[in-house]
Amino acid sequence: MKVLVVGSMAYDSVETWAGKADRALGGSATYFSLASSLFTPTEVVAVVGEDFRDSDLERLRAHDVGLTGVQQVAGETFRWGGRYSRYFETRETLFTELNVFSSFDPEVPAELRDAEVVFLANIHPRLQLSVLEQVTAPKFVALDTMNFWISGELNHLKAVLAKVDLLLLNDEEAFGLSGSGNMIQAAAAIRDMGPKAVVIKRGEHGAWLFTEDSAGLVPAVPLPEVIDPTGAGDTFAGGFIGYLARRGRFDTESMREAMVSGTLAASYCVEDFSVDRLETVTLADLQTRHATLQQVVGTLDANF
Amino acid sequence: MKVLVVGSMAYDSVETWAGKADRALGGSATYFSLASSLFTPTEVVAVVGEDFRDSDLERLRAHDVGLTGVQQVAGETFRWGGRYSRYFETRETLFTELNVFSSFDPEVPAELRDAEVVFLANIHPRLQLSVLEQVTAPKFVALDTMNFWISGELNHLKAVLAKVDLLLLNDEEAFGLSGSGNMIQAAAAIRDMGPKAVVIKRGEHGAWLFTEDSAGLVPAVPLPEVIDPTGAGDTFAGGFIGYLARRGRFDTESMREAMVSGTLAASYCVEDFSVDRLETVTLADLQTRHATLQQVVGTLDANF
Numbered sequence: 001m002k003v004l005v006v007g008s009m010a011y012d013s014v015e016t017w018a019g020k021a022d023r024a025l026g027g028s029a030t031y032f033s034l035a036s037s038l039f040t041p042t043e044v045v046a047v048v049g050e051d052f053r054d055s056d057l058e059r060l061r062a063h064d065v066g067l068t069g070v071q072q073v074a075g076e077t078f079r080w081g082g083r084y085s086r087y088f089e090t091r092e093t094l095f096t097e098l099n100v101f102s103s104f105d106p107e108v109p110a111e112l113r114d115a116e117v118v119f120l121a122n123i124h125p126r127l128q129l130s131v132l133e134q135v136t137a138p139k140f141v142a143l144d145t146m147n148f149w150i151s152g153e154l155n156h157l158k159a160v161l162a163k164v165d166l167l168l169l170n171d172e173e174a175f176g177l178s179g180s181g182n183m184i185q186a187a188a189a190i191r192d193m194g195p196k197a198v199v200i201k202r203g204e205h206g207a208w209l210f211t212e213d214s215a216g217l218v219p220a221v222p223l224p225e226v227i228d229p230t231g232a233g234d235t236f237a238g239g240f241i242g243y244l245a246r247r248g249r250f251d252t253e254s255m256r257e258a259m260v261s262g263t264l265a266a267s268y269c270v271e272d273f274s275v276d277r278l279e280t281v282t283l284a285d286l287q288t289r290h291a292t293l294q295q296v297v298g299t300l301d302a303n304f
Numbered sequence: 305m306k307v308l309v310v311g312s313m314a315y316d317s318v319e320t321w322a323g324k325a326d327r328a329l330g331g332s333a334t335y336f337s338l339a340s341s342l343f344t345p346t347e348v349v350a351v352v353g354e355d356f357r358d359s360d361l362e363r364l365r366a367h368d369v370g371l372t373g374v375q376q377v378a379g380e381t382f383r384w385g386g387r388y389s390r391y392f393e394t395r396e397t398l399f400t401e402l403n404v405f406s407s408f409d410p411e412v413p414a415e416l417r418d419a420e421v422v423f424l425a426n427i428h429p430r431l432q433l434s435v436l437e438q439v440t441a442p443k444f445v446a447l448d449t450m451n452f453w454i455s456g457e458l459n460h461l462k463a464v465l466a467k468v469d470l471l472l473l474n475d476e477e478a479f480g481l482s483g484s485g486n487m488i489q490a491a492a493a494i495r496d497m498g499p500k501a502v503v504i505k506r507g508e509h510g511a512w513l514f515t516e517d518s519a520g521l522v523p524a525v526p527l528p529e530v531i532d533p534t535g536a537g538d539t540f541a542g543g544f545i546g547y548l549a550r551r552g553r554f555d556t557e558s559m560r561e562a563m564v565s566g567t568l569a570a571s572y573c574v575e576d577f578s579v580d581r582l583e584t585v586t587l588a589d590l591q592t593r594h595a596t597l598q599q600v601v602g603t604l605d606a607n608f
Contacts, residue, residue, distance in 0.1 A: 087485025181391025184528040205509040254319045259324045260606040283608045294604050302564040
């Protein structure tokens with residue numbers, strides 16, 4: 001099944017212990033589509049400015065990412081700058097320049113409106129809703145969001161939540177949205193808002209999938225060194241949704257497999273700045289690291 | 305194999321969202337021995353004051369915990385008071401009264417000096433060393449510690465570390481002791497200090513076992529509600545060490561099973577104040593929850 005993602009394409013300036021990347025390719029739709037396209041045809045709806053480099057569009061095309069829905073308009077591309085502490089305990093935003101993103105009005109090209117799987121990356125919930133109204137009959141819709149919308153646009157967010165199958169968010173966001181600091185309580189409260197499934201991302205601690213009848217953890221791959229965690233969440237989503245779309249089934253078992261796929265994709269994303277490692281990842285890489293991940297947990301055997 | 309634990313027996317006053325427990329039975333040796341004795345004969349070396357209730361000694365005896373090494377001396381029992389935030393994000397220490405614990409000089413009774421498995425709970429590393437000098441030929445020695453000794457008594461701590469097989473500590477302590485905020489780097493640095501194995505406890509995120517050739521995670525059992533997390537770390541240690549001693553082998557595979565045992569024991573500890581839930585746990589309980597834990601992670605299957 002074809003995947004349609006709406007989100008940002010951006011130029012990021014990032015500082016970590018390992019160095020700096022300036023005006024490096026980033027954005028939720030970028031990370032997402034590079035991961036998703038490992039598994040299935042992926043189409044992007046986004047906006048970029050006049051300064052957006054052809055060579056960066058080429059990097060996406062090299063992965064067969066569809067760019068029909070990417071508008072290039074007058075003005076500058078969305079820019080974000082951030083600095084992480086040594087071990088990524090904290091992140092400081094240095095600047096956010098919305099630029100052409102501030103007047104983004106996502107338009108789904110006619111030939112993409114029959115998309116079967118849709119990922120609404122973290123943008124204003126009003127825009128997420130607008131995209132949903134343009135696609136004709138999606139089989140599976142997943143949503144990301146952030147604290148900014150949870151605290152500032154809760155009504156709009158709840159309107160979208162009522163219409164999606166899956167919400168992916170991190171633990172702080174889940175606690176903020178649900179009003180509970182207990183993960184199980186939070187997932188139950190969020191499922192009551194509409195989505196049948198909730199994925200709660202916990203960074204290096206892994207990610208949890210909650211459905212009607214199950215709560216499942218996929219641990220993160222333990223890494224001896226992280227270079228830049230920017231985009232890991234969107235890469236997780238891309239590995240998850242792309243896998244699910246290729247499989248073409250949306251039951252709990254398939255989603256648990258998709259969690260593994262998202263986890264492995266994200267583990268490569270953080271090994272370099274920007275998409276520098278992610279864009280060279282192959283399915284063979286995922287296979288290799290899959291074995292590592294399974295060994296980390298093993299069988300959890302014991303005899304009582 | 306018989307287990308010997310040296311640590312504290314205490315009266316705790318604890319406040320959580322669920323209520324208060326005042327002068328409730330606590331202490332590292334208490335939690336540890338109640339869990340360890342589920343698996344193997346367990347002997348305690350500790351000190352209590354005149355105010356220590358016979359009924360509390362009775363609760364340990366009911367679990368066949370050996371109390372020959374418990375000295376009852378003039379003065380009051382060690383007391384600790386603390387208050388947790390709603391979802392246990394933070395803990396505030398309200399008071400610490402060392403009382404008889406301040407002059408604790410652990411003496412291992414002659415008949416216990418042949419203990420094969422020794423757990424040195426979180427006390428001054430000088431006292432931990434003194435206990436080690438009294439036991440004749442232990443097959444396996446495990447150690448707990450805390451930031452207070454890491455920052456204040458590092459030389460003494462390093463002297464003990466050189467003589468033990470396993471160090472159990474939480475992630476903050478591991479980062480403090482190693483100087484690295486990356487768990488894999490931290491574990492490697494700590495193993496260089498002596499212990500062949502390191503267990504890093506991460507609370508609700510589970511616990512990791514690092515040995516020469518492996519890094520393994522056992523997730524915590526997800527609970528819809530925690531009542532009081534006091535003692536969970538010592539209960540984990542008790543479930544771990546008791547299991548290992550019963551098995552009588554100390555290889556990586558046995559330790560990974562022991563991690564599961566410790567995890568399950570701790571999951572009961574937090575379901576009530578003090579040892580109120582822990583003291584009624586049976587091996588059948590552990591068995592039941594073991595199945596839950598295995599389902600949480602499942603097989604991590606996926607096809608690439």
